[in-house]
Amino acid sequence: MQIGMIGLGRMGGNMAKRLRDGGHEVVGFDMNPESERDVDSLEALVEALSAPRVVWVMVPSGKPTEETIDSLKTLLEPGDIVIDGGNAKYTEDRAHAAALAERGIRFLDCGVSGGVWGADRGYALMLGGDRETFDAVRPLLETLKPEGDHGLVLAGPVGGGHFAKMVHNGIEYGMMQAFGEGFATMMRSEYVENPAAVMDSWREGSVVASWLLDLFDNATQDDPELKNTPAVANESGEAKWMIEAALELGVPTPTTAAALWQRQSSRGGADDILRVVTALRAQFGGHVTKVDEIAKW
Template sequence: MKLGVIGLGRMGGNMVKRLRAGGHEVVGFDVNPESERDVESMEQLVDKLETPRIVWVMVPAGNPTDTTIDTLENLLEDGDLVIDGGNTRYTDDHRHADSLAAKGIHFMDVGVSGGVWGASRGYALMVGGSEEDYNRALPIFETLKPEGADGLVLAGPVGGGHFAKMVHNGIEYGMMQAFGEGFETMMRSELIDNPAEVMTSWREGSVVQSWLLDLFARAAHDDPTLRNMPPVANESGEAKWMVEAALELGVPTPATASALWARQTSRGGGDDTLRVVSSLRAQFGGHVTQQ
């Protein structure tokens, strides 16, 4: 198929490589003139595509996505299809879909997981939209997904793809936090000689074997204590959205919430909180915290 891709960063650029390797013709655009873009504007990208067009958007969530879709709304025509593969909040998808639908432009949202390894391993794709649009773009999805039966799902109507990816990322937060807590517990015990070696051994035969564990083993190969890594972890926002959605749906999510709070605290967000706690402990119990 022939399609346009807007956003050629770490994810978008690698997706374009996989699509081209799979035989698709891709016209790529990025605002960065030093990127491997094929055209210098969205107008040129649209001009190079025959109708009905397919344009895949891979830009940061929020204003960059809003601006890109607003621009496409004025450039595309009836019957064209916009696919948002970024980490857009699912609540924004209906707004985008409704705005485009007023001009007869179709819309799908796709949650994409695979990171920088996706070009070779393939991407897990969670799609939101109509079955008609899904089948229309299926050759693209089939090329991007990993080889095998899994890795691709029509999760539901518009919004369903990004909702599924939000939940996926919330689970990811919890899994990484659990691995981290287990590693630190072993680091502090005199009974474990090499915590990294122990965790690496779980890659085969264990019920916790996973790609995340493979990535841990890779990171720990040259730095078994991980002392060269800063103890700071940013959060993209999706776990926060999941906790908010779960509260509205009446679903308790203590593991995801705990992992989210841990990341926020790692960035210094909890310093003032802990100062209050330390002060109160000193006041009522004479407990003095040593630096």
């Protein structure tokens, strides 16, 4: 098939490569003139594609996605298809679909997982939209997904793909937090001499064996105690969205919430909170904690 790829960063660029390796024709555009783009504008991208066109949007969520879809609405024609593969919030998808539908343009939202390894391993793809549009682009999706029977699903109507990816990322948060807590517990115990080696042993035969453990092994090859890794973790917003959605649906998500709070605390957000707690403990109980004592910890 032929496809236009908007956004040639770490994800979009690798996806374009996998599609080309699979025999598809990719016309790539990126705002960065130093990217490996094929055209220098959205207008040129649309002009280079044959109708009915398929355009994959792989840009950051928020304003970049909004502006791109607004532009495509004026440039594309009835029967064309827009796939939003970025990390847009699921609640935005129906508005995008409705706006494009005014011009007869079809829309799919697609949650994409696979990171920088996806070009070789394939991507897990979660789609939202109607079956007819899904089937129309299925050859592209089959090339992007891993080999085998898994890695591709039509999750539901418009919004379903990004909702599924949001939940996927919330689960990912919890899994990484659990591995981190286990590693930290072993690091502080006299009973385990090499926590990284223990976790590496779990990669085969263990019920917690996973690709995340494989990646942990990669990370600890040259730094078994992760001393050179900063104790700061950013969050993309999807775990926050999942917790919000779960609250509305009446679903308790303590694991995802704890992992999110931990990431937020790592960025210094808890420092002032803990100063208040420490100060109050000193006031009512005489529990004085000195800065030089903390340094010894």
